[in-house]
Amino acid sequence: MRVLVPVKRVLDYNVKPRVKADGSGVDLANVKMSMNPFDEIAVEEAIRLKEKGVVTEIVAVSVGEAKCQETLRTALAMGADRAILVQTDDRVEPLGVAKLLAKIVAEEAPELVILGKQAIDDDNNQTGQMLAGLLGWGQGTFASAVEIADGHAKVTREVDGGLETDDLKLPAIVTTDLRLNEPRYASLPNIMKAKSKPMATKTPADYGVDVAPRLTVTNVVEPPRRSAGVKVADVDELVTKLKALGVAK
C-alpha cells in the first residue's frame, strides 16, 4: 500500500516569532525554518508502517516555495521513497492545499494519507479534515495510535475528555498528535542517500487548481504583553497572596 505524507516548512519551534513593525506578518527573513513537528510525526508513522510491512511506498508532498525542497529532503532522509513539490511563491491556504492534495491522491492512489494535525505557524488544524471531506474518505484526527488491518484503520484519538477509538474503512486520512511516536533523526548516510531519491516539481496550474486565498490578512500585531509580577520570599507570603485573591480561606 502507498502512503502520502504532506509536509510543511515552518518557522522552527524553538525560534521566538517576531512580528514585523508594519503589521504585515511574522518576520521569516534569516530565521531557522524546519519541518512542522506534527509532520515529522506523520513521516515517522509512515516509516514505521513500512518497517512493519504494511506500507510499500511513502510519497512526501510539500506545497510552497522552492526552499520546501529542503523539507522534502528531510522527509526522504528519514525514510520516504520519493517526493513531489508543488511549487508556488503565493500563500496557499489549507483549502487550497487540500484541493491540490486531492488531485495528487487521484494520480497516486494512496490508501492512506497521514498529515500533521496542525501547522505551528498558522495553527489552523484544517487540512486533513478538508482533504477527507473533498475525497469522501474517513478521517482519524489527533491520532495517538494507528493500527492497519483488513482494509481498515483503527485510530486512537486524543480528544478533550481522554481517548476515543474510531474504525475507518481504507482509504482514509489520519492526522497526528504528539503522542503517536517520537520521530527519528536522519542519519548521515541516509541524508546522503536522500540526495539521489526522486523529487518531482509541479505547480498548482499543473493540477488545474485555483489556490487563490479566500482570506486576506489585513493586520498582524503582537498580543498584549504580560509584565512580570512580584516574587514572594516564602510559602507564608504566598498563602497571604492566595487569600487576597480569594482562592484560599
Added chain:
Amino acid sequence: MKTLVWVEHDGKAVKDATLSAVTAAAKLGEVHLLVAGQGVDGVAAEAAVIAGVGKVHVADDAAYAHGLAENVAPLVAGLMATHDAFVAPATTTAKNIAPRVAALLDVMQVSDILSVEGADSFTRPIYAGNAIATVKTSDKKLVLTVRTTAFDKASPTGGTGSVEKVASTGDAGLSSFAGAEIAKLERPELTSAKVIVSGGRALQSSENFKTLIEPLADKLGAAVGASRAAVDAGYVPNDYQVGQTGKIVAPEVYIAIGISGAIQHLAGMKDSKTIIAINKDEDAPIFQVADIGLVGDLYKIVPELTDKL
C-alpha cells in the same frame, strides 16, 4: 445574518463551550443551534433556553451518537443552505467536524477566532499566540471555530428557542465508533475551572502528581493540568495538556509548578487572570509572565503550601 451554532454536549447536558460560541455568533446575527446526537431531547430542551437563541435544530439518530465527522458534516452542510455562518466552539469534536464542513461548502474556515470585527472580519492567534492576525474573508458562507476563553458565556437560561427536528442524513458508511477511555472527573473540568494547578516535567512521576499536585488542587477546589513534557512522560493522561496544541485555559488563578514556560505552554494559559509560578530556577521563562513567583524546590514548597492552606 443567520448563524448555526454547534451545540457541544455529552449526550446528557450542554457543555459550557457552547455558551461562548453563542456569544460570538450573536455578534454576527440571529442565533440558531444544532443539536446532533442520539436520544438528545433533554439536551435540545436545555439548549432552547440559552439566552438569545432562536431555533434549535435537532438531528437525533444513531449515526450522530458519537459525533463522527463523516456523518455529521453532510448534515451541517445541508443545513447551511439556509444559514450564513456555521459557528462552533474549538473543542476536539468541532475541530474534527468544522473543516470537513468547510470543504463540502468550498469555504476557507477561520479557526479559533478571538473577536468579531465585522460581518467578514475576525482576529485569531497564529504562531502559538505570539501574533494576532486580523483576517477578512471573501467567502459567501462562514465557517468559524471560536476560542472559548475569548468570549463571555451566554446565559444558559432566559431564552425561548423553538425545537425543530431535522431529518437524518444517515450513516456515511466510512467510519464507526470503536470505544473510548473518557476519564471520570473528580475535579472541575480544565476548560471551565476557576483555579488550575499544573505540573511539569519536574514532577518526575505520576506518583508525585498524586501526592503533591492533587492534594493542593483539592485544597483549592482546582482542576489539574500539565505541560506536554509531563503528559509525554506518562505522569498524567493526554487530556491534562495545556498549551498551543492542548487545551486553552484562562482561569482566575493558574499555578504552574515545575514548568519552565516554553512558548507552546504559555500559548495555552497566558490569558489567565493571575499566574503563579513555583520553580527552582529563578531565570525560568515562566517568571516573565507570572504575577506571583516563588523560587525554590517544589518538593519542599508544595507540601508546606498544601499544609498551610
